Amino acid sequence: MFPSKAGFGFFVAVILLWLLGTNYENNLVLAASFFLISLFIISIVHAFRNLLGLQLTALAASPVFAGQRLQLPVRIHAQGRAAAGRLILASDTEHSVLTDVPAAGEVQVELSVATQQRGWHTPERILVQSYYPLGLLRAWCWVRFDIKLLVYPEPLPMEPRATSHSGESEQHLGLAHGDDFIGLERYQLGAPLAHVAWKQYARGAGLHTKQFAAAQQDDLWLDYRAMTGDREARLSGLCCLALQWHRSGRQFGLRLQRECIAPASGKLHLTQVLSALALFELEAGVQ
Amino acid sequence: MSLNSDRLSRQSLLWMLAAQFIVLLPLVFEVPIWLMLLACGTGLWRWLIAVKQWPLPNKLARFFLVLAVSLGLLLSFRGSFGMQTMLSLLIAGFVLKLIELKRPSDLYLLCYLAYFVTGTQLLFAASLLGSLYGLLSLLAVSAVLLTINTAVVAPSLAKLGKQTVTLALQALPIMLVLFLVVPRIGSLWTVPLNKSAGVSGMSDSMAPGDFGHLMRSGELAFRVKFDEQIPPTRQLYWRGLVFDAFDGRVWRQSGSENVQRGNASPQWPQWRDSLVHHGEPLAYQVLLEPTAKNWLYALAAFDQVPDNARVSPSLTLYQPRSVYQRTQYRVSSVLDYQLQVDGLSPRQRAMNTALPAASNPTTQRRARQWRDEAATEQALLERLLRFYHERFHYTLQPSRLGEHTVDEFLWQSQAGFCEHFAGSLVFFMRAAGVPARVVVGYQGGRVNREQGYVAVRQYDAHAWAEVWLTGKGWVRVDPTAAVAPERIEQGVESSLDEADNLLLGNALGRRFALLGNLQLRWDALNYRWQLWVMGYDSAAQQAFLSRWLGRVTGWQLTLLVMLLVGVVAGLILLPLLLRRPSKSLPAPELAYARLCRKLERVGLARHMGEPPRQYAARVARLRPDLAADITRLTDLFERANYAGSASALTHLQTQLRRFKPRRL
Numbered sequence: 029m030f031p032s033k034a035g036f037g038f039f040v041a042v043i044l045l046w047l048l049g050t051n052y053e054n055n056l057v058l059a060a061s062f063f064l065i066s067l068f069i070i071s072i073v074h075a076f077r078n079l080l081g082l083q084l085t086a087l088a089a090s091p092v093f094a095g096q097r098l099q100l101p102v103r104i105h106a107q108g109r110a111a112a113g114r115l116i117l118a119s120d121t122e123h124s125v126l127t128d129v130p131a132a133g134e135v136q137v138e139l140s141v142a143t144q145q146r147g148w149h150t151p152e153r154i155l156v157q158s159y160y161p162l163g164l165l166r167a168w169c170w171v172r173f174d175i176k177l178l179v180y181p182e183p184l185p186m187e188p189r190a191t192s193h194s195g196e197s198e199q200h201l202g203l204a205h206g207d208d209f210i211g212l213e214r215y216q217l218g219a220p221l222a223h224v225a226w227k228q229y230a231r232g233a234g235l236h237t238k239q240f241a242a243a244q245q246d247d248l249w250l251d252y253r254a255m256t257g258d259r260e261a262r263l264s265g266l267c268c269l270a271l272q273w274h275r276s277g278r279q280f281g282l283r284l285q286r287e288c289i290a291p292a293s294g295k296l297h298l299t300q301v302l303s304a305l306a307l308f309e310l311e312a313g314v315q
Numbered sequence: 316m317s318l319n320s321d322r323l324s325r326q327s328l329l330w331m332l333a334a335q336f337i338v339l340l341p342l343v344f345e346v347p348i349w350l351m352l353l354a355c356g357t358g359l360w361r362w363l364i365a366v367k368q369w370p371l372p373n374k375l376a377r378f379f380l381v382l383a384v385s386l387g388l389l390l391s392f393r394g395s396f397g398m399q400t401m402l403s404l405l406i407a408g409f410v411l412k413l414i415e416l417k418r419p420s421d422l423y424l425l426c427y428l429a430y431f432v433t434g435t436q437l438l439f440a441a442s443l444l445g446s447l448y449g450l451l452s453l454l455a456v457s458a459v460l461l462t463i464n465t466a467v468v469a470p471s472l473a474k475l476g477k478q479t480v481t482l483a484l485q486a487l488p489i490m491l492v493l494f495l496v497v498p499r500i501g502s503l504w505t506v507p508l509n510k511s512a513g514v515s516g517m518s519d520s521m522a523p524g525d526f527g528h529l530m531r532s533g534e535l536a537f538r539v540k541f542d543e544q545i546p547p548t549r550q551l552y553w554r555g556l557v558f559d560a561f562d563g564r565v566w567r568q569s570g571s572e573n574v575q576r577g578n579a580s581p582q583w584p585q586w587r588d589s590l591v592h593h594g595e596p597l598a599y600q601v602l603l604e605p606t607a608k609n610w611l612y613a614l615a616a617f618d619q620v621p622d623n624a625r626v627s628p629s630l631t632l633y634q635p636r637s638v639y640q641r642t643q644y645r646v647s648s649v650l651d652y653q654l655q656v657d658g659l660s661p662r663q664r665a666m667n668t669a670l671p672a673a674s675n676p677t678t679q680r681r682a683r684q685w686r687d688e689a690a691t692e693q694a695l696l697e698r699l700l701r702f703y704h705e706r707f708h709y710t711l712q713p714s715r716l717g718e719h720t721v722d723e724f725l726w727q728s729q730a731g732f733c734e735h736f737a738g739s740l741v742f743f744m745r746a747a748g749v750p751a752r753v754v755v756g757y758q759g760g761r762v763n764r765e766q767g768y769v770a771v772r773q774y775d776a777h778a779w780a781e782v783w784l785t786g787k788g789w790v791r792v793d794p795t796a797a798v799a800p801e802r803i804e805q806g807v808e809s810s811l812d813e814a815d816n817l818l819l820g821n822a823l824g825r826r827f828a829l830l831g832n833l834q835l836r837w838d839a840l841n842y843r844w845q846l847w848v849m850g851y852d853s854a855a856q857q858a859f860l861s862r863w864l865g866r867v868t869g870w871q872l873t874l875l876v877m878l879l880v881g882v883v884a885g886l887i888l889l890p891l892l893l894r895r896p897s898k899s900l901p902a903p904e905l906a907y908a909r910l911c912r913k914l915e916r917v918g919l920a921r922h923m924g925e926p927p928r929q930y931a932a933r934v935a936r937l938r939p940d941l942a943a944d945i946t947r948l949t950d951l952f953e954r955a956n957y958a959g960s961a962s963a964l965t966h967l968q969t970q971l972r973r974f975k976p977r978r979l
Contacts, residue, residue: 034423041427045434050500053640055849056437056446062493063453064430066486073884074482080888083904088958105901114467128466134901161482162460163423174926175957 029075035164038068068164075167078113078160082106082129086151086173087136091306093267094182097123098141100151100173105134113160119152141177146263146306148176180302186255186265248273248280248291250301252308263305270305274298284308323419326469327462328365331422332358334455335413338429339406341436341448346403347391350410353384357410372414381411402435419463429456443844454479485887492879496860496872499853516606517555517755517776521566523720526734527711532773536757537603537612538842540768546597548759549803550650552779552791553612553771555756557629559667561745563674564720566738566753569666589628589655590616596647602845603644609637611644612756612771615791616652621645629752630654643850656788659750667750667783675721675742682746692749692784699743700797703736709799733758733802736794737778750783754791758803766839903956906967910948910974914941917978927952941976948974 031039042064049057083105092098102117106129118124123140141151150173157168250269255262266282273280274293281291282301287308289301335358343351363369372380384407392400409428416422433452437445458479462469465478516536518525537553558566596618603611610633611624620626621644624634632646659667670679689695706729713731716723721742724735737753744751758777760769779793796803851859860872911921914934921930931949935942948970954963 034420037423037427041430044431048431048434048438052438053499053852054438055494055851056449057434058497058499059446059490059494059848060430060434060437060449060453062497063450063483063486063490065493066489067457067482069489069880070482070485070883070887073485073887077888085956105904113465126467128468159464161464161478162457163419163464164460172926174928 029072029165029167031164032159032166034159035068035166038064038162038164042068067162071162071164074113074161075158075165078115078158079156079167079169082115082156084154084156084171084173086175089177091178091180091302092143093180094143094146096143098143098149098151098177098179100139100141100177101136102139102154102173103134103136104129106130107132113158116155116157116159118155118157124155143177143179146179146181146260147310148307149179150174150176178303178306180306181260181263181267183268183271184261184264185268186257186261248278250280250282252284259309263308267302267305270298270301323365323417323422324462324469325365327419327422327459328361328416330455330459330462330475331416331425332362334429334452334459335409335425337455338432338436338452339409341440341445342402342406342432345399345439346406347387349387349391350384350403350406354406354410357413361413361416371417377411377415380414384411398435398438402432405432405435422459422463426456426459429459443841446844446848450483454483457482485883488883489880492876494851495856496876499856516604516608516773519556519568519608521558521734521738521753521755521778522564523716523734523738526776526778527713527732529776530711530732530774534773535604535838536771536773536775537601538768538770538845539602539760540600540766540846542598542600545762545767545769546650548762549796550614551759551769552614552754552777552793553757553760553775554615554630554632554754555612556610556631556754557627557781558753558755559629561670561674561738561742563671566741589657590630591653591656592616592618592649593651593653594649596649598645598647600643600645602842602850603638603642605640605642606638609633609635611638611642611646613646614648614650616649616654617646618649619645619647641845641849643846653787654789655783656786659783664750667752668745668748670742670745675719675746677719677722678725678739678743679746681726682743686747692747692782695747695749696744696782696784696792699740700792700794703740703794703797707731707736707798709795709802733776733778733795736798737780740780740792740794741782744780744782752781754779754781761835763835763839763842765835766842768839768842770838770842901956903952903964903967906964906971907952907956910952910971913971913974913976914945917976919976938976938979944974944976 042061045057045061045064049055049059049061085103085105087101087103089098089100100119104115104127115127115129116124117127117137117139119139119141123142125137125139127135127137129135139151139154141149143149153170153172155168156171157166159166250266252262252266255265257265270280270282274295274297277293279291279293280301282289282304284304285308287304289297289304335354339351339354364371388400388403388407391403405428409425409432412421412425412428416425430453433449433456436452437449439445440448458475461475461479461482465475470478517529556568558568560567560569597614598619599614601612610631613620613632615630617626617630617632620632621634624632624644626632685698686695689698708730709732710730711732713724713735714728716728720735721739724731725739725743741751741753755776755778757771757775758779759775760771762769777795779791779795781789782792783789793803864871864875907927911930914921917938919934919937925933927949931945934945948967951963951967951970954960955967
């Protein structure tokens with residue numbers, strides 16, 4: 029706790045008032061200056077009290093790509109605070125959020141946290157501060173959340189290498205889906221909308237997806253070994269491709285060094301793939 | 316998500332404007348009126364800017380405003396510098412800052428200015444009511460600061476008010492102690508409160524009509540508390556100045572008497588011998604309202620006077636500096652005395668019989684005639700007083716007097732009040748060759764029996780005469796008493812008829828018993844306030860401290876203050892610190908707290924703020940036998956708490972019941 033800039037200004041005002049009272053030998057003016065000093069002293073207690081009894085909990089955040097800002101939901105739980113001054117939560121100098129916390133109860137705010145690397149990210153310490161009650165004092169504390177947040181690799185466009193280590197590579201990475209329609213299959217959650225048989229649906233036959241022969245036989249594969257560059261560059265490239273293919277509603281699988289995810293499509297699949305990319309070959313230390 | 320504390324909320328602005336209004340209101344008459352109008356105007360303007368989303372004035376507009384205000388101030392004060400100039404400057408700053416108010420941080424400066432202006436407001440009005448108003452102003456300004464820092468969602472007026480009052484109530488005990496113990500240093504440099512124009516009271520001369528003016532004011536002049544019995548009202552002649560020079564119209568002090576210039580020649584002890592006391596001295600304390608003059612009021616003749624006061628040979632009590640603040644002084648007087656019985660010096664005699672030759676010829680002629688007819692000076696005086704008693708009447712509305720005021724008064728109009736009576740009597744006696752002089756001051760006062768003091772107001776202003784008689788010295792002669800004895804016995808209002816009474820200041824309070832009574836009580840309260848709060852100077856402080864604390868050093872005092880501050884802070888924080896984690900915690904946290912307590916019992920207390928995982932790792936390292944349990948439980952807790960999993964919570968709760976770590 030320390031006087032704020034405004035607090036030092038307040039001191040100047042008090043001193044001037046005291047001088048005025050002393051010079052005119054006017055007890056009332058002196059009393060006014062003493063009153064202001066007392067207000068300052070009391071506000072130390074209140075500033076302390078505004079932070080006392082607060083419990084901050086970081087909740088699960090939806091993952092982002094490295095370099096993006098992560099919106100971290102934070103639950104602020106208060107108990108037995110008398111007053112409810114505003115709090116300023118800051119994850120860094122530019123990003124802060126103002127919030128009210130009820131005297132007892134809880135409130136949820138979203139903090140913007142910077143990310144740099146893929147993998148498990150533990151946010152920097154968070155600054156919780158308050159100028160309550162009169163803005164003369166800054167009370168603050170640092171909070172470090174014991175939480176791991178998933179950060180995907182940064183998607184960077186990269187063309188896969190023409191030749192691949194494995195024999196099947198051409199099929200893996202070619203524009204390998206045929207147009208041969210082979211039949212319909214019941215719609216499953218997450219299937220690309222582009223493949224929905226809208227005609228049948230319109231006829232009242234329910235949701236179905238069209239099955240194409242080439243897609244069935246010749247799924248797309250994200251292959252780590254087919255990429256160029258260092259590990260991070262490869263992962264970024266794969267990440268970018270995964271997003272592209274997901275957007276165009278294709279089925280694709282993932283092959284990393286040892287891991288392998290079977291071809292599929294849908295949001296859940298994408299999440300799995302991206303998570304695998306994010307956590308690939310993480311040194312123990314990074315965790 | 317940006318920090319929106321950079322925007323000034325409308326609520327803060329409204330509060331600021333309201334606080335500004337409250338702070339400036341009592342100062343309306345202290346500064347040029349145009350400045351006040353400007354303040355109101357800019358306030359309104361700023362409010363419209365906020366409401367109607369008008370743009371703030373640009374640099375050029377601001378420049379011209381500053382120029383106009385500076386010019387206005389220059390013209391209003393023309394280089395004189397006093398309290399009012401400073402105040403006007405402050406208010407000008409206040410006003411100009413208002414229109415460039417953008418961010419909350421600008422509000423701080425305005426608030427500090429407002430605090431300071433409140434201080435000056437207290438300088439001008441120090442009554443109990445004024446003090447309470449000052450407190451209100453301080454609170455209003457503090458509320459503005461509070462709005463900038465309290466909840467983002469603007470709290471209601473009542474809530475904000477409550478917060479402010481709470482803060483103030485907690486601050487008051489600390490303030491009280493500071494007020495009692497912080498030493499008073501005394502004036503560092505002299506600063507005149509150029510308020511003399513506003514102070515009503517006696518001036519250093521007496522022209523026709525002066526007193527009539529004064530008697531229309533119900534303002535307090537001073538209050539007196541006697542140590543013992545209060546003497547009868549007819550003996551309470553509060554002596555102010557002695558006028559011994561007349562120019563045909565105005566009575567003044569002669570050069571040798573002029574206390575304003577501080578040249579009332581010999582010092583008190585030297586000529587004290589010419590004063591003969593009979594009887595016991597009467598001790599009393601006077602609380603004098605600011606007069607902007609350097610003389611004091613007391614009963615003749617003085618015995619003990621304050622250390623810094625001086626006494627002139629004609630018995631005027633004065634002090635080197637003018638009274639700009641309410642002043643307390645102690646005097647003891649002997650009511651029965653003889654002054655200069657042994658005779659006057661030729662110079663004094665000449666001074667006290669001098670008259671302008673051509674003025675009031677009728678009176679001069681009659682006076683000589685009466686003198687020749689009278690056997691003694693005493694007989695002459697008695698005849699004159701009888702003349703007054705038989706022919707004159709007392710009124711506050713005398714007819715206007717022309718060039719020869721005394722002639723017209725004595726032989727034509729024969730109606731007037733104290734100044735006419737005293738002036739004419741002195742003139743007449745002088746014309747008859749008897750040394751005489753005019754004394755001005757106050758007569759009587761309202762006795763507040765409950766509190767045992769006398770309150771003297773401006774309408775108690777009085778003028779009487781002193782005549783020097785062989786063998787008796789200076790004798791007080793009050794011709795008003797000869798005309799309207801009830802004026803002296805019971806106070807001025809009883810000697811006037813209805814119409815005149817209405818002219819007296821504060822007619823209402825004097826006419827209705829209940830109001831009068833209330834006024835007395837209010838006055839008593841004010842008196843206490845003045846005596847205890849305003850009069851608490853370093854001497855009173857010393858007395859207070861030694862009475863309650865014995866001999867204390869500065870260090871001990873500092874320690875005491877700090878102790879008190881600690882106690883107050885403790886009292887505020889106590890309810891919070893005593894509170895244990897209660898049911899208000901979310902269920903997962905509650906369960907986790909139970910887990911921690913269980914582990915604490917086996918000597919594995921969780922550190923303050925230790926993250927659960929770290930704690931679990933530490934426990935696992937120290938107690939490998941508990942490693943599996945603690946890891947699982949922490950896992951469940953995390954899932955329950957952070958992911959909001961209900962099943963995890965149930966698992967956590969059931970497994971926790973079974974978890975019974977044993978001490979090694």
